[in-house]
Every structure is written in structure tokens, then in C-alpha cells.
Amino acid sequence: MGKEKMKYFSSWVLTLLLLCLTITADEPLVPALCFFGDSVMDAGNNNYLATLLRADFLPYGRDFITHKPTGRFCNGKIAADYTAEYLGFSTYPPPYLSRANGTALLTGANFASAGSGYYDMTAQLHQAISLPQQLSYYRHWQKQVVAMVGDDKAETIFSRGIHILSAGSSDFLQNYYINPFLNQLYTSAQFSDVLMKSYYHFVQKLYSLGARRIGVTSLPPAGCLPAAITLFGFGSNKCMPELNNDAMLFNKKLNASSQYLVDRYPDLKLVVFDIYQPLLDMITTPTNNGFCESRRGCCGTGTLETSLFCNLRSIGTCSNATAYVFWDGYHPSESANHILAQSLLMQGIQLFS
Ligand SMILES: *[C@@H]1O[C@H](CO)[C@@H](O)[C@H](O)[C@H]1NC(C)=O
Ligand SMILES: *[C@@H]1O[C@H](CO)[C@@H](O)[C@H](O)[C@H]1NC(C)=O
Ligand SMILES: CC(=O)N[C@H]1CO[C@H](CO)[C@@H](O)[C@@H]1O
Secondary structure (H helix, E strand, O other), X not given: OOHHHHHHHHHHHHHHHHHHHHOOOXXXXXXXXXXXXXXXXXXXXXXXXXXXXXXXXXOOOOOOOOOOOOOOOOOOOOHHHHHHHHOOOOOOOOEHHHOOOHHHHOOOOEOOOOOOOOXXXXXXXXXXXXXXXXXXXXXXXXXXXXXXXXXXHHHHXXXXXXXXXXXXXXXXXOOHHHOHHHHHHOOHHXXXXXXXXXXXXXXXXXXXXXXXXXXXXXXOOHHHOXXXXXXXXXXXXXXXXXXXXXXXXXXXXXXXXXXXXXXXXXXXXEEEEOOHHHHHHHHHOHHHHOOOEOOOOOOOXXXXXXXXXXXXXXXXXXXXXXXXXXXXOOOEXXXXXXHHHHHHHHHOHHHHO
């Protein structure tokens, strides 16, 4: 099948699938949705932290439903938002630090924090919420849920709820590649092994807390992110094979660790969401996916700016991000997130049914 046909085929399958899944109920397909990890999933936790990695100012959020910045690292919705919509939720899981309470918490919460990663020092470096701390907030959340609905019902919410983790990008791009100390200490393969230990531990911990449905995103093609090309490309204008190779190796290890976990815990549903290939497709053949620009982000010059450097005074920000794969130097645009979320959903069928 050609790429274009494949795309239509995929959206058909998706539509049919959603119809089948939702036709029987007007409730969400799963009782709760929780997010962990980094800026890919962060819906505003960093607004409450003394960190430089934040997105609670325009033009972030300019295309969001409210047209207001929320702390999402995007012009509009992130993949987590689309996922919630597809699964039938009428609201998005609130950032845990927003102190949402009562029934708003019953359908899940978002614990992700931009700049966080598998390596605790990465989060420390950016004053983000480390994964162990996110788990600790998750335990608090569980207690709140138990207090509202009792042990039995809560247990069902935890075991049938979906837990999605996105991490690793910050460990490489915002730590390993710019940190001479780490660089000397580990080869990138060894660093991946260190990250894998943390991943393994995270899933075990989540499992021990009652979670049985977990999805984890792979690394993106890091060598193709506009900021990475600017910072590490030495004047080149192309994706950097070294960084992409590191990401592919990491992804292989992620798959192997996940397989190991699945074998060890037969009642655990664990899915690795491949975002490497879908994003690479958008980058290398943008027009097949309805995009015009995949080399530069929309914000500012589009080659580097993220967080504080992507602001209303940034010069060159595009007026319409719809045709851009990237919103800023590191993060996909809302339209790219839309496609990524569809791919996520198709890959995660066994989690949702
Ligand atoms: C929940 O939040 C609302 C508004 O911030 C507040 O009035 C209420 O007391 C809180 N409820 C609990 C149980 O903390
Ligand atoms: C951006 O462009 C798309 C496609 O051309 C169009 O549908 C959309 O309305 C535009 N958005 C804005 C905010 O102008
Ligand atoms: C847990 C997991 O996602 N395992 C996958 C690893 O990759 C192989 C080959 O692509 C898949 O078959 C496994 O399901």
C-alpha cells in the first residue's frame, strides 16, 4: 500500500474501531487516565515550580480551546489531550500540582513535568518533578480516590485505568549531550542501560501500586528535532544520524525491557508506543501527511527556541502552525500531536479494550 492510501486506511480502521468500542457506552472506555514523564505529556505542572522549563505564556496555548497558555509545550493540544478525547473523557486529567480535588480527580491526573526523565539528575538539573516524586504524588492521588469511593472501587480504577509514561528525551537532549561529565562517564549505550534500570523500577513500582495497564512512549528521532540540529549539527541542515542511532538503540532496549516485564508479570498489559517512526515519517515526507514545514518550528526562528525563548517577542513566529510538524525547537505542533495520538491509540488497542 502507498503511504497516502495507508494513511486513509489507518484513519478508517481507527474510526471503525472507536465506533465499535464506544457504541455500547457513553462512558469513557476506561475508568481513569494518568500521565507521567516529561514535556511531551506535561499539562501544566511546571507552572507551579521554580523551573525555567515552562510554557505558561503566549504564544504557547494560542490555538488551545481557551486560546490561553496552560503550561502545555504546544500551540494547542498535546497527545495526552487527544488520547483523553478518543477514550471518551469529557475533561483532561488535571495537572496534579494544580490541586484539583474532588470528582475532578476520579478520572485520573497528570503527574508529568517538563525536563523530567529516567535519570533523576535530569529532573534535578531542571528543577522538574523526578519520576520517584511523580510516583509519590500518584500514591497521594490514590489515597484521595480511596477516600472518595472506597477500597474496592478504587482498586478497579487503578487496575483498569491507563497509565502513560513519556521519558528519555530530556535525559539525552537536555542532559547527556550537553553534560561533559555524563559524556565521559558513559557511552550512550551505557547511559541507555542506566535509564533502562530506572524504567524497569518505575514500572515495577507502578505495578506494586495496583496499575495493570501501562503504556510507554519510545524516544522520538532526536537527531531531527530542529533545536538538536541547531545545537549539535555543526552547521548541517539534516537530521543527525548519531542522535537517531542513539534513540533507536534506546528504543530497542526499551522494547526488550518491556518484554521482560511482561514475561515476569503475566497480568500486566504493557505496550511500547512507537513515536519514532510516525514522527520520522512526518519529518521526512511532510507533504504526505499534510504538512509543508518539518525542518523549522513555528515559534521564532524555529531553529532553537523553546520555553522562555519562545515568547511573544520572538521574531518570526508563524501565523498559522497547522502546516508545521514542530511548534518550537523541541516539541510537535498540535497537528503533529493529533497524528501521533491516532498512532498511539492504534498501537494501544490491547490496553483500552
Ligand atoms: C476543593 O477545592 C475547592 C475550590 O478550591 C475548595 O473550596 C474545597 O474546599 C476543596 N475540597 C476539599 C475536600 O479539599
Ligand atoms: C490555519 O490554516 C488551516 C489550513 O489552511 C485553516 O483550516 C485554519 O483555519 C487556519 N487557522 C488559523 C488560526 O488561521
Ligand atoms: C513489550 C513489547 O512491546 N514487545 C514488542 C517488542 O518488539 C517486538 C517486535 O517488534 C514485538 O513483537 C513485541 O510485542
